[in-house]
Amino acid sequence: MRATAAIAISVFRESVRDKVFYNLVLFSLLMIGSSFLIGQLTAGQDVKIIKDLGLAATSMFGLFLSVFIGIGLVSKEVERRSIYSLIAKPITRAQLVLGKYCGLALTLAANMAVMAVALYAVLAYLAWGVPESTRAVWDAPALDPALMKAMLLIFAELMLVIALALFFSTFSSPMLSAALTFGLYVVGHFSGDLRNFQQVVDSPVAAAFARGLYWVLPNLAQFDVKSDVVHGVSVPAGYMALTGVYAATYIAMLLAIASLVFSRRDFK
Amino acid sequence: MTSRSPAALVSTVVLAVVLLAAAVQVQAARERAYPPGEASEDTLYIRSGSALRRLSGAYNGLFADMYWIRAVQYYGGLKLQLDARGAQPGMLEPPAAIAADAFPALYPLLDITTTLDPRFNIAYRFGSVFLAEAYPRGANRPDLAIALLEKGLRESPDKWQYMQDIAFVYYWFQHDYLSASRWFQKAADVPGAPWFLRSLAATTLEQGGDRQSSKAMWTMILQTAEVDWMRKDAQRRLLQLQALDVIDALQRAVTDYSQRTGTRADWPALIGARVLRGVPLDPTGVPFTLSDGRVQLSRSSTLWPPPEEPSARGSATP
Numbered sequence: 001m002r003a004t005a006a007i008a009i010s011v012f013r014e015s016v017r018d019k020v021f022y023n024l025v026l027f028s029l030l031m032i033g034s035s036f037l038i039g040q041l042t043a044g045q046d047v048k049i050i051k052d053l054g055l056a057a058t059s060m061f062g063l064f065l066s067v068f069i070g071i072g073l074v075s076k077e078v079e080r081r082s083i084y085s086l087i088a089k090p091i092t093r094a095q096l097v098l099g100k101y102c103g104l105a106l107t108l109a110a111n112m113a114v115m116a117v118a119l120y121a122v123l124a125y126l127a128w129g130v131p132e133s134t135r136a137v138w139d140a141p142a143l144d145p146a147l148m149k150a151m152l153l154i155f156a157e158l159m160l161v162i163a164l165a166l167f168f169s170t171f172s173s174p175m176l177s178a179a180l181t182f183g184l185y186v187v188g189h190f191s192g193d194l195r196n197f198q199q200v201v202d203s204p205v206a207a208a209f210a211r212g213l214y215w216v217l218p219n220l221a222q223f224d225v226k227s228d229v230v231h232g233v234s235v236p237a238g239y240m241a242l243t244g245v246y247a248a249t250y251i252a253m254l255l256a257i258a259s260l261v262f263s264r265r266d267f268k
Numbered sequence: 269m270t271s272r273s274p275a276a277l278v279s280t281v282v283l284a285v286v287l288l289a290a291a292v293q294v295q296a297a298r299e300r301a302y303p304p305g306e307a308s309e310d311t312l313y314i315r316s317g318s319a320l321r322r323l324s325g326a327y328n329g330l331f332a333d334m335y336w337i338r339a340v341q342y343y344g345g346l347k348l349q350l351d352a353r354g355a356q357p358g359m360l361e362p363p364a365a366i367a368a369d370a371f372p373a374l375y376p377l378l379d380i381t382t383t384l385d386p387r388f389n390i391a392y393r394f395g396s397v398f399l400a401e402a403y404p405r406g407a408n409r410p411d412l413a414i415a416l417l418e419k420g421l422r423e424s425p426d427k428w429q430y431m432q433d434i435a436f437v438y439y440w441f442q443h444d445y446l447s448a449s450r451w452f453q454k455a456a457d458v459p460g461a462p463w464f465l466r467s468l469a470a471t472t473l474e475q476g477g478d479r480q481s482s483k484a485m486w487t488m489i490l491q492t493a494e495v496d497w498m499r500k501d502a503q504r505r506l507l508q509l510q511a512l513d514v515i516d517a518l519q520r521a522v523t524d525y526s527q528r529t530g531t532r533a534d535w536p537a538l539i540g541a542r543v544l545r546g547v548p549l550d551p552t553g554v555p556f557t558l559s560d561g562r563v564q565l566s567r568s569s570t571l572w573p574p575p576e577e578p579s580a581r582g583s584a585t586p
Contacts, residue, residue, distance in 0.1 A: 049333045
């Protein structure tokens with residue numbers, strides 16, 4: 001456990017050294033710039049648009065961070081040959097994989113926490129001085145605590161994406177890992193189509209195959225509650241809990257396979 | 269001078285600034301020699317909202333916002349162009365073909381926006397106004413305005429605001445008071461809808477088309493407007509109706525004067541005869557015009573064109 005924590009902290013420090021958090025400056029500039037521009041470009045709906053933009057940017061920035069750092073977690077160690085000194089230490093390869101995963105998850109969590117604060121700050125600025133009659137017609141309040149539900153599910157989704165990237169990076173090149181992770185991310189958002197494939201094909205075999213893929217591939221569409229939250233539609237606690245448990249189970253499965261593949265890999 | 273010395277830093281920054289300025293100048297020169305083509309606002313590369321919904325994946329909301337901003341910019345930009353054209357004498361009344369299709373990309377843009385985000389409340393409500401308004405203030409397509417609002421109702425069947433807006437389009441733009449009354453009634457039947465919808469349904473059915481019921485409707489819209497733009501529009505409409513009241517009174521005075529004196533009336537003659545104290549002004553302070561014995565709003569007034577007032581009640585069914 002201590003070894004895993006030490007590796008996780010080292011990954012976090014490395015991402016700080018690699019200036020990963022520079023993306024936060026970009027995020028802040030995007031949010032502040034948009035809050036000034038949106039009012040000029042559109043009629044009403046500034047708060048809705050800023051919420052949409054903030055949540056989409058959080059998800060997008062997080063996705064790039066998860067994929068591009070996730071694919072390098074193992075491959076960089078191999079490339080730099082530092083893997084030899086690591087595996088010589090009294091730690092298991094499973095601990096190494098888990099530590100790397102937790103380190104990137106910590107980096108992502110820190111990133112998202114700052115983004116959430118920035119988003120709330122911009123929304124507070126937009127809502128400041130707005131008369132009560134105007135606030136009354138918003139779908140949801142500007143500083144809606146329910147935004148955190150969308151943020152939490154984005155975080156859970158990205159944790160799963162990190163696990164995917166790490167899994168692929170244990171046996172393939174960084175480029176291929178990135179392509180496969182992005183590919184699964186896209187497919188994961190089209191899971192509804194796989195589920196209803198029988199509506200567009202006549203072949204029962206193809207429909208059954210698509211349905212099988214629907215259950216096996218990561219279903220990332222369920223993590224997307226951005227639109228509901230922005231429109232003030234309630235996201236039940238039960239939904240949050242089940243989606244969270246799904247993410248945890250899928251991540252555990254991916255990390256178990258990643259550890260197995262990594263522990264069987266020969267570095268001679 | 270090493271590459272890390274302050275002098276090297278300064279010279280690199282200066283060089284970069286000079287090169288950037290040179291690039292800007294070269295681009296400006298190229299644009300003078302070969303002017304870039306005008307960006308076509310009404311180009312829609314993808315017209316299918318469903319296709320865009322699939323392409324946008326987890327970012328439907330953001331894409332809907334982008335299309336909404338595009339719709340607002342398209343409407344605003346084109347309206348400014350039409351206003352400018354309309355300000356020229358002889359250009360105000362458009363050829364029927366142009367008036368019927370003055371904003372060709374507006375409905376597709378709104379349709380895509382609301383397909384990407386089916387709960388985009390303001391896109392339905394504002395969009396229907398943009399579509400229903402007569403040329404040059406809108407697309408002159410109340411049928412599409414109703415179609416857009418009905419699409420919103422399929423997504424949110426309990427949204428009495430959309431029903432109220434449909435009733436309003438039937439009332440104001442289609443002059444179909446029976447349908448308007450039915451939609452006001454439908455809206456009033458939704459739990460939580462305001463009480464005045466029921467009385468509007470009754471008034472519309474009884475006195476549809478008369479100025480008093482129009483005033484009541486616009487006053488109600490003014491009081492319940494969700495955003496500033498709608499409030500200002502309602503205020504403008506009320507001023508137009510107020511101007512029509514003044515025009516009626518002035519017209520009576522003009523007709524009376526002409527019949528009494530047997531001469532054609534003009535403002536100086538009426539002022540000279542002490543019928544009027546001065547040239548009468550509309551509620552925005554612009555003088556009314558009097559030509560061929562008819563009192564009218566000036567075309568330079570922001571209240572122009574006046575609302576169409578049907579003489580007979582419509583009775584088409586929905």
